[in-house]
Amino acid sequence: MTTLAISQPEVIQPDRLTLLFRYFRRNKSLAIGLFLVLMLTAFTVNGMLTINIKHAYPLSVKPKQPPSAQFPLGTDFFGRDLYPAMVVGLWQTALIGVLAGGMGTLIGVVLGFTSAYFGGFADSGIKGICQILTPIPPFLIQVILAGSLDKRAVTVYTMAFIVVLLSWMGPTLVIRSQVLSMKERQFVSVAKLSGMGDIGIIFSEIMPNLLPFIAASFVGQVFSAVFASFYLAVIGLGPLREPLLGNTIWSAQSQGAFFNGWWWWPIFPALAMVLILGSLALINMGLDELSNPRIRKTE
Amino acid sequence: MSVKRIIQRLLFLVLVIWAASTITFFIPRLSPKNPVRERFNQLAMTGGFNPADLEVIIASYNTMFGLDKPLLVQYWIYMSHVVKFDMGVSFNKYPRTVMQLIMDALPWSIALLFVTTLLSFVIGNLLGAVAAWPRSPNWMRMIATPFVLLMGVPPVIMGVLLLFFVAFRLKFLPLGNAYSTDMIPNFTSPAFLWDVFKHMILPGLALILGTIGGWVLSMRGMGVTIQGEDYVLFAEHKGLGGWAIFKDYYLRNALLPQVTGLGLALSTMVVSAIIVEGQFGLPGLGRVLQQAIQSNDFQVIYGVVIFITIAVATLMAVIELIYPLMDPRIRQE
Numbered sequence: 001m002t003t004l005a006i007s008q009p010e011v012i013q014p015d016r017l018t019l020l021f022r023y024f025r026r027n028k029s030l031a032i033g034l035f036l037v038l039m040l041t042a043f044t045v046n047g048m049l050t051i052n053i054k055h056a057y058p059l060s061v062k063p064k065q066p067p068s069a070q071f072p073l074g075t076d077f078f079g080r081d082l083y084p085a086m087v088v089g090l091w092q093t094a095l096i097g098v099l100a101g102g103m104g105t106l107i108g109v110v111l112g113f114t115s116a117y118f119g120g121f122a123d124s125g126i127k128g129i130c131q132i133l134t135p136i137p138p139f140l141i142q143v144i145l146a147g148s149l150d151k152r153a154v155t156v157y158t159m160a161f162i163v164v165l166l167s168w169m170g171p172t173l174v175i176r177s178q179v180l181s182m183k184e185r186q187f188v189s190v191a192k193l194s195g196m197g198d199i200g201i202i203f204s205e206i207m208p209n210l211l212p213f214i215a216a217s218f219v220g221q222v223f224s225a226v227f228a229s230f231y232l233a234v235i236g237l238g239p240l241r242e243p244l245l246g247n248t249i250w251s252a253q254s255q256g257a258f259f260n261g262w263w264w265w266p267i268f269p270a271l272a273m274v275l276i277l278g279s280l281a282l283i284n285m286g287l288d289e290l291s292n293p294r295i296r297k298t299e
Numbered sequence: 300m301s302v303k304r305i306i307q308r309l310l311f312l313v314l315v316i317w318a319a320s321t322i323t324f325f326i327p328r329l330s331p332k333n334p335v336r337e338r339f340n341q342l343a344m345t346g347g348f349n350p351a352d353l354e355v356i357i358a359s360y361n362t363m364f365g366l367d368k369p370l371l372v373q374y375w376i377y378m379s380h381v382v383k384f385d386m387g388v389s390f391n392k393y394p395r396t397v398m399q400l401i402m403d404a405l406p407w408s409i410a411l412l413f414v415t416t417l418l419s420f421v422i423g424n425l426l427g428a429v430a431a432w433p434r435s436p437n438w439m440r441m442i443a444t445p446f447v448l449l450m451g452v453p454p455v456i457m458g459v460l461l462l463f464f465v466a467f468r469l470k471f472l473p474l475g476n477a478y479s480t481d482m483i484p485n486f487t488s489p490a491f492l493w494d495v496f497k498h499m500i501l502p503g504l505a506l507i508l509g510t511i512g513g514w515v516l517s518m519r520g521m522g523v524t525i526q527g528e529d530y531v532l533f534a535e536h537k538g539l540g541g542w543a544i545f546k547d548y549y550l551r552n553a554l555l556p557q558v559t560g561l562g563l564a565l566s567t568m569v570v571s572a573i574i575v576e577g578q579f580g581l582p583g584l585g586r587v588l589q590q591a592i593q594s595n596d597f598q599v600i601y602g603v604v605i606f607i608t609i610a611v612a613t614l615m616a617v618i619e620l621i622y623p624l625m626d627p628r629i630r631q632e
Contacts, residue, residue, distance in 0.1 A: 278451030
């Protein structure tokens with residue numbers, strides 16, 4: 001008897017990079033969103049390395065100049081060069097977004113887990129507070145908070161803090177509902193029966209399954225933090241000296257930029273804001289698809 | 300819906316209003332900033348005050364407004380005023396009360412908000428429904444995509460862009476304010492009304508375009524879910540025409556959750572409208588708030604905030620209470 005050697009076709013396992021690219025081709029909104037964020041980051045980092053930061057603040061250059069070779073985005077009424085102002089503004093917007101988004105998500109994860117996993121008194125308390133606070137427009141409370149601060153004490157960091165104080169309810173409720181459904185799954189019961197402690201179950205059984213949700217809620221938090229701080233700044237409650245994008249639009253509009261023909265002053269920050277919010281919305285949609293296979297598209 | 304549910308909902312509303320006014324009371328008191336002092340410091344910068352006199356004046360004002368009493372007593376006085384919708388007087392426009400300022404501005408805000416919310420909701424939902432409907436022609440299904448992209452453009456930015464392209468570049472429409480400076484406000488003359496309308500187009504458009512994307516997207520998602528439902532399939536097999544299915548089986552059921560969405564979106568809509576009003580210089584609540592912020596007129600800031608919060612919370616409760624009238628499944632529960 002002879003043994004037949006069937007020649008096995010070699011399995012071509014594409015390397016991870018190719019797989020990643022394939023996934024991005026399928027999930028276009030995630031790809032475009034990430035690409036836009038990358039471009040914005042590159043613009044900001046490149047800017048931070050090349051500009052003179054002093055020019056982003058008042059009385060540093062000749063005022064009211066339209067865009068030219070010397071001032072790519074023009075200069076404003078107060079003598080800021082708007083290109084460095086844009087760079088610093090983007091940097092500060094990112095700072096507020098990531099700080100407030102990160103803190104909000106962290107609070108949401110901690111409270112959501114406590115509430116759903118341990119239940120009882122903690123659960124009804126946390127859920128109750130969330131439900132009472134949800135119908136109150138957070139922006140209005142933020143107006144009071146920001147308005148109660150000394151104008152000189154308002155910095156980028158206090159802005160982030162103000163935004164966080166009123167934005168943890170969303171992620172808390174989302175994470176809570178996810179943990180509630182996850183907690184009844186069989187693998188959790190098995191882990192419980194085999195004597196695993198609560199901390200162990202939370203971190204090694206439930207948390208890994210929730211990572212896509214946590215990532216999506218982080219992006220959502222960054223979006224709403226950027227949005228909220230932008231609104232506060234647009235209405236004149238931002239750190240007045242800083243060239244935050246919302247501040248620039250606020251000062252342009254309060255100086256009647258369009259009436260006076262200084263169109264470049266508000267228009268560039270507005271376009272930058274469109275790019276930021278648009279890319280975050282796209283990433284969020286992409287992550288939704290990643291974490292919810294029911295709406296996942298095939299190639 | 301049982302009477303018990305209605306009472307429960309109303310009690311919850313009272314709880315929300317209480318929480319909102321308590322937060323509005325305590326946050327400013329926790330900060331070391333004294334509104335009276337702040338205001339007089341601002342006045343003192345223009346000169347004409349002797350520092351010693353200033354202290355006496357501030358102390359007397361503190362007594363007058365009850366700011367020297369213990370915190371809990373102040374809280375009690377404040378809450379008893381809020382219950383009566385008495386928000387105090389404006390520092391800046393004394394002797395006008397905060398409520399008078401609000402009432403003067405309110406018609407403008409309500410008009411803008413009502414029209415834009417209605418248009419955005421109706422157009423957005425129709426577009427979303429059509430986009431998800433498998434029998435719509437291809438170009439109709441494509442039409443939703445640009446609107447979804449609008450999701451990244453909040454109304455304020457839409458306002459800046461519209462101001463630039465339509466008002467500044469093309470000079471089609473005015474750059475701001477509620478009516479031309481050479482007009483005399485007279486709500487019976489057609490010329491004046493036409494002028495106001497022209498001034499309202501851009502802020503209205505900014506609000507509609509800035510909020511419509513959300514409706515298109517959520518309606519499209521809802522529509523896709525409804526298509527798979529048994530009753531739609533049944534209607535098709537019964538031989539009903541496409542339009543009848545679309546109108547009675549598909550749109551009607553998909554719209555129900557959107558009404559709940561309207562309640563949830565209300566607070567964002569109101570906030571956006573306020574900021575856009577400030578941006579375009581319309582004499583609504585937004586401008587009252589913005590002027591108050593600029594001039595440290597704290598009573599007005601707190602008053603406007605409490606008023607809007609109560610309005611939003613009440614509207615949300617009303618929508619929730621109306622909902623069972625539209626959806627018999629909930630009514631029977």
